[in-house]
Amino acid sequence: MRITYPHMGNLYIVVRALFTNLGLDLVLPPPTSRRTVELGVRYAPEFACFPLKLNLGNFLEAWELGADTILMAGGVGPCRFGYYAQVQKEILDELGKSMEMVVLEPPDVSWREVRDKIRCLVGDISWWRIFKAIRFAWYKARAVDTVEERVLFLRPRTYEPHRLEEYRRQALRRIDEASDKREMDEILRDFNNQCRALPLRSGPFLRVGFVGEIFTVLEPFANYDMERRLGLLGVEVTRSIYLSAWINEHLFGGLLRVKGMEHVDKLAAPYLNSFVGGHGQETVGSTVEFGKQGYDGVVHVAPFTCMPEIVAHSILPAVSKDYGIPTLTFYLDEQSGEAGIQTRLEAFVDLMAARREKRRKENL
Amino acid sequence: MIKVGIPRALLFYFYYPLWRAFFTELDIQVVVSPETNKRILDAGLRTALGEACLPVKLFFGHVLELSGKVDYLFVPRLISVEHKEYICPKFMGLSDMLRVRLANLPPIIDTALDVSGRRGLDWSHFFEKVGSIFTRDRHLIKRAYCSALEADKNFRRLLKSGLLPPEAMDAADGISEAAATSVASPGFLKIGLLGHPYNLYDSYISMNLIGKMRQMGASVVTPASVSDDLIDNQTKRLPKRLFWTLGKQMIGSALTFFENEKLDGVIYLTSFGCGPESLVGELVKRWAKHRGNPPFMMLTIDEHTGEAGLVTRLEAFIEMIKRRKKNEDHVPSYGQPVHCC
Ligand code: SF4
Ligand code: SF4
Numbered sequence: 001m002r003i004t005y006p007h008m009g010n011l012y013i014v015v016r017a018l019f020t021n022l023g024l025d026l027v028l029p030p031p032t033s034r035r036t037v038e039l040g041v042r043y044a045p046e047f048a049c050f051p052l053k054l055n056l057g058n059f060l061e062a063w064e065l066g067a068d069t070i071l072m073a074g075g076v077g078p079c080r081f082g083y084y085a086q087v088q089k090e091i092l093d094e095l096g097k098s099m100e101m102v103v104l105e106p107p108d109v110s111w112r113e114v115r116d117k118i119r120c121l122v123g124d125i126s127w128w129r130i131f132k133a134i135r136f137a138w139y140k141a142r143a144v145d146t147v148e149e150r151v152l153f154l155r156p157r158t159y160e161p162h163r164l165e166e167y168r169r170q171a172l173r174r175i176d177e178a179s180d181k182r183e184m185d186e187i188l189r190d191f192n193n194q195c196r197a198l199p200l201r202s203g204p205f206l207r208v209g210f211v212g213e214i215f216t217v218l219e220p221f222a223n224y225d226m227e228r229r230l231g232l233l234g235v236e237v238t239r240s241i242y243l244s245a246w247i248n249e250h251l252f253g254g255l256l257r258v259k260g261m262e263h264v265d266k267l268a269a270p271y272l273n274s275f276v277g278g279h280g281q282e283t284v285g286s287t288v289e290f291g292k293q294g295y296d297g298v299v300h301v302a303p304f305t306c307m308p309e310i311v312a313h314s315i316l317p318a319v320s321k322d323y324g325i326p327t328l329t330f331y332l333d334e335q336s337g338e339a340g341i342q343t344r345l346e347a348f349v350d351l352m353a354a355r356r357e358k359r360r361k362e363n364l
Numbered sequence: 365m366i367k368v369g370i371p372r373a374l375l376f377y378f379y380y381p382l383w384r385a386f387f388t389e390l391d392i393q394v395v396v397s398p399e400t401n402k403r404i405l406d407a408g409l410r411t412a413l414g415e416a417c418l419p420v421k422l423f424f425g426h427v428l429e430l431s432g433k434v435d436y437l438f439v440p441r442l443i444s445v446e447h448k449e450y451i452c453p454k455f456m457g458l459s460d461m462l463r464v465r466l467a468n469l470p471p472i473i474d475t476a477l478d479v480s481g482r483r484g485l486d487w488s489h490f491f492e493k494v495g496s497i498f499t500r501d502r503h504l505i506k507r508a509y510c511s512a513l514e515a516d517k518n519f520r521r522l523l524k525s526g527l528l529p530p531e532a533m534d535a536a537d538g539i540s541e542a543a544a545t546s547v548a549s550p551g552f553l554k555i556g557l558l559g560h561p562y563n564l565y566d567s568y569i570s571m572n573l574i575g576k577m578r579q580m581g582a583s584v585v586t587p588a589s590v591s592d593d594l595i596d597n598q599t600k601r602l603p604k605r606l607f608w609t610l611g612k613q614m615i616g617s618a619l620t621f622f623e624n625e626k627l628d629g630v631i632y633l634t635s636f637g638c639g640p641e642s643l644v645g646e647l648v649k650r651w652a653k654h655r656g657n658p659p660f661m662m663l664t665i666d667e668h669t670g671e672a673g674l675v676t677r678l679e680a681f682i683e684m685i686k687r688r689k690k691n692e693d694h695v696p697s698y699g700q701p702v703h704c705c
Contacts, residue, residue, distance in 0.1 A: 078443075078453050271464065276453040280457065307453040311453060314460075314464065
């Protein structure tokens with residue numbers, strides 16, 4: 001059995017760690033590329049959301065590499081995510097590229113179900129080994145997030161953005177290859193040392209919160225590398241959600257009990273008093289939070305036609321007004337133009353800079 | 365007399381009799397927005413988010429139409445009306461979107477209906493809460509609830525008899541028996557029409573699709589007349605339980621229609637950019653293609669859809685069916701399946 005999974009940013013590092021330690025035979029899809037998009041768009045429903053199309057492209061490319069089984073997360077509504085697998089299977093079957101689909105369905109996920117699913121993939125396996133594999137994958141997720149967080153901080157500050165990207169790439173590659181926790185600590189130490197040696201500009205820097213539909217936030221290919229673009233424009237970006245949080249929420253259904261998004265949902269309540277699927281409520285709540293913390297702006301990303309984010313976007317003007325924080329929403333899919341995105345980002349950065357300047361003058 | 369406004373949009377077409385009976389029993393005057401017209405549509409387009417789907421935009425227009433004329437707006441938060449099912453994320457944040465985007469609205473009654481939630485808020489809780497806004501008399505609320513259920517039952521019965529929701533509402537009021545007979549009179553063709561109720565039965569938005577089909581000699585069957593049991597049975601065959609109530613109705617009805625040999629064709633009307641239908645419609649389209657029978661056509665509408673284009677496609681589809689029907693009299697029925705979508 002040769003198993004593949006859909007890409008989402010750096011998730012592959014975590015998945016590889018997990019699979020290898022469980023003794024599963026992983027076929028990593030090639031990194032998401034233009035070709036992935038083309039394949040996905042060609043065969044996916046026209047109005048399906050962008051993540052479904054990209055996933056489908058991943059599956060088709062993995063199939064070419066010999067994958068015969070797909071492992072992915074599921075869902076029980078209200079959003080489309082929970083029915084991705086069934087539609088994708090239908091499409092793959094029709095193309096004569098049938099693959100087995102193993103779907104982890106929250107929130108009914110329990111340790112027992114995780115084990116049953118794994119057992120049906122690898123045969124008998126002890127609890128201890130499963131536990132160890134999951135724990136190790138989790139360390140990797142945390143390590144990846146540590147690196148990413150640091151890079152977000154340094155991007156506006158460094159004079160040598162290319163060096164920084166190189167350090168990041170190196171660190172991620174080494175985390176991917178690391179085989180125990182000690183090694184990972186070492187990698188993080190090296191990375192920090194490298195970063196410390198970088199000469200840095202002094203601030204102040206514009207601070208922007210990055211919110212929206214999770215796949216689009218976490219997959220640079222889907223968000224047209226927005227974090228890096230903002231960083232290069234001199235903006236310090238703070239993400240509303242990290243990989244480890246997603247893994248916990250979707251794959252382990254809260255098994256690991258990391259801090260959830262409840263506090264953010266509470267912040268959203270005066271504006272959006274219900275969950276709306278996906279991360280719509282978190283988008284609103286996080287924007288409130290960034291507003292409270294005096295950020296200069298919020299950039300909001302969503303796939304074209306994304307329902308929860310359309311609800312959130314409808315509501316953001318009120319948050320923006322109450323907290324005096326400008327927001328900028330992008331709906332993204334295969335047809336988005338890079339030039340347009342860059343122009344809008346630059347205009348937004350100018351706007352934030354002007355507002356800051358105005359405020360500074362008023363305070364004098 | 366207190367006035368409560370109900371927008372003639374979204375699930376109005378499913379729940380109006382239920383809601384109206386409840387309020388009427390409480391001695392509250394129910395005001396419904398007029399049928400969709402250009403003014404209402406334009407108001408919706410002006411105020412709703414450009415990226416929203418047409419039905420949501422239209423809801424904004426209907427709300428504006430009522431605003432200023434009523435004491436309360438009734439926009440229940442329909443999270444889940446069936447166990448472990450949802451309608452659509454946009455329904456869940458509807459009242460919040462309205463509050464943010466429209467100024468000077470009367471108070472909105474947006475009590476939640478969420479039968480799947482942890483607190484299992486079903487219709488009886490729902491009406492208890494809504495009723496308590498207006499009266500402390502729990503007996504009265506109870507009575508209003510009972511008469512609401514009664515009205516709803518009557519409405520459902522009329523639907524199952526083949527009346528379309530607007531006709532069933534009229535018939536329940538004893539307004540128009542004529543409408544009822546027009547359905548019963550057999551058309552030359554019989555066509556299954558799939559789509560969310562707020563698209564099918566809003567004749568402005570659908571560009572009077574049903575009327576046009578009838579004029580072309582087709583009688584129309586919609587999901588409203590397919591029984592819940594049948595839908596449940598049909599959708600049991602799905603690889604995974606579908607968690608959208610409307611989506612389930614579409615798939616269950618589609619499968620029923622596909623199996624119905626008396627149907628000459630199936631049309632599926634969807635909104636541009638509709639999330640659930642992007643997947644549900646895709647599945648239906650694929651199954652139709654596999655079966656090759658009956659002929660199937662998908663129509664997608666939004667605010668830019670021109671009437672001429674729609675008519676052309678409809679005419680072509682109906683012509684094709686008529687030709688095919690004629691041929692069937694001459695050639696064996698295993699002739700080429702015809703496709704159009
Ligand atoms: S949250 Fe958005 S992207 Fe995700 S399934 Fe729903 S509509 Fe699609
Ligand atoms: S189900 Fe589709 S048409 Fe209806 S509100 Fe949701 S997205 Fe819009």
